[in-house]
Amino acid sequence: xxRGVLGKTFRLIGYTIQYGCIAHCAFEYIGGVVMCSGxxxxxxxxxxxxxxxxxxxxxxxxxxxxDIVIAKSPTDxxxxxxxxxxxxxxxxxxxxxxxxxxxxxxxxxTGHVWLEGDxxxxxxxxxxxxxxxxxxxxxxxFFKIWPLSDFGFLRxxxxxxxxxxx
Amino acid sequence: MFxxxxxxxxxxxxxxxxxxxxxxWQSLHRTxxRGVLGKTFRLIGYTIQYGCIAHCAFEYIGGVVMCSGxxxxxxxxxxxxxxxxxxxxxxxxxxxxDIVIAKSPTDxxxxxxxxxxxxxxxxxxxxxxxxxxxxxxxxxTGHVWLEGDxxxxxxxxxxxxxxxxxxxxxxxFFKIWPLSDFGFLRxxxxxxxxxxx
Numbered sequence: 001x002x003r004g005v006l007g008k009t010f011r012l013i014g015y016t017i018q019y020g021c022i023a024h025c026a027f028e029y030i031g032g033v034v035m036c037s038g039x040x041x042x043x044x045x046x047x048x049x050x051x052x053x054x055x056x057x058x059x060x061x062x063x064x065x066x067d068i069v070i071a072k073s074p075t076d077x078x079x080x081x082x083x084x085x086x087x088x089x090x091x092x093x094x095x096x097x098x099x100x101x102x103x104x105x106x107x108x109x110t111g112h113v114w115l116e117g118d119x120x121x122x123x124x125x126x127x128x129x130x131x132x133x134x135x136x137x138x139x140x141x142f143f144k145i146w147p148l149s150d151f152g153f154l155r156x157x158x159x160x161x162x163x164x165x166x
Numbered sequence: 167m168f169x170x171x172x173x174x175x176x177x178x179x180x181x182x183x184x185x186x187x188x189x190x191w192q193s194l195h196r197t198x199x200r201g202v203l204g205k206t207f208r209l210i211g212y213t214i215q216y217g218c219i220a221h222c223a224f225e226y227i228g229g230v231v232m233c234s235g236x237x238x239x240x241x242x243x244x245x246x247x248x249x250x251x252x253x254x255x256x257x258x259x260x261x262x263x264d265i266v267i268a269k270s271p272t273d274x275x276x277x278x279x280x281x282x283x284x285x286x287x288x289x290x291x292x293x294x295x296x297x298x299x300x301x302x303x304x305x306x307t308g309h310v311w312l313e314g315d316x317x318x319x320x321x322x323x324x325x326x327x328x329x330x331x332x333x334x335x336x337x338x339f340f341k342i343w344p345l346s347d348f349g350f351l352r353x354x355x356x357x358x359x360x361x362x363x
Contacts, residue, residue, distance in 0.1 A: 018172075018215055021222040061274070072332035075308040077258070109326075111272040135269035136332045 040117030050146035083115035237314030280312035
């Protein structure tokens with residue numbers, strides 16, 4: 001009897017590993033459903049919204065200005081952040097708050113991106129911790145699936161003035 | 167055990183296809199296409215399954231890596247082959263003195279191989295030995311300070327600053343080629359770079 005039980009256990013473990021690996025690769029290379037929390041992307045993404053993220057753009061280096069991305073937090077490697085890409089490498093970025101008298105610019109270094117939340121008053125982003133390396137980006141959010149009242153593709157940035165004009 | 171399980175899975179896939187496209191499938195029965203299509207689906211199924219398992223093994227357990235460049239001499243020479251494990255990264259067990267592989271902060275398509283000199287909160291010497299005054303800085307939260315063992319010929323955190331922990335991909339702990347240098351890796355030859363409190 002023991003042999004039968006052992007055989008079944010191995011088969012079960014084998015199936016679990018196989019399908020676990022396939023599911024993991026699907027999430028990592030194709031995309032998945034994500035629940036966002038926090039106020040930093042309002043009004044585009046509210047707290048507890050459920051969105052769909054795709055991971056293909058990251059691997060093909062197709063992230064563009066205006067995309068909303070999920071990235072590993074540079075200050076806490078265990079958590080993720082969800083912000084909009086304001087500048088790519090080489091772009092000129094406004095780094096001062098609107099209340100400053102003089103505008104100050106800086107350039108995004110090679111291999112980095114500048115992220116900002118849509119809710120500028122309540123967002124800890126690159127204005128606080130600087131540009132983050134492109135390697136931290138995990139995926140791109142492009143579609144909201146919950147709440148149903150807001151179902152569909154995501155809006156453009158409400159802060160169009162943050163994008164630098166050359 | 168894997169082969170019989172995969173065969174059962176592949177046969178299940180074939181059954182589902184048969185139920186969904188009943189009539190179309192029946193017409194194919196009359197042609198030779200069925201045999202070829204069946205074999206193709208099975209092959210694709212196997213490839214996806216074992217590709218995913220291999221990828222997860224490399225990502226979560228470890229793999230063999232070939233290093234290039236002079237920045238880690240004499241510990242790791244150009245074209246050495248080493249063994250890297252990825253468990254420490256996931257369990258946040260990277261320590262001072264570990265040699266890590268990380269995504270380059272200046273080029274996301276390439277990897278770098280350096281030694282961890284400081285973890286978050288550590289005090290780091292940021293000046294070159296020729297400076298008269300020592301200057302220190304602290305490693306920010308969630309970052310690490312990397313330096314190559316070959317200080318004269320290494321582009322590392324002294325150039326691009328501390329890198330986020332999230333860029334680290336694995337830890338190198340064993341060299342397997344050349345055989346004259348087979349074995350666990352030596353400690354840093356630059357012990358003085360580790361700050362003394």
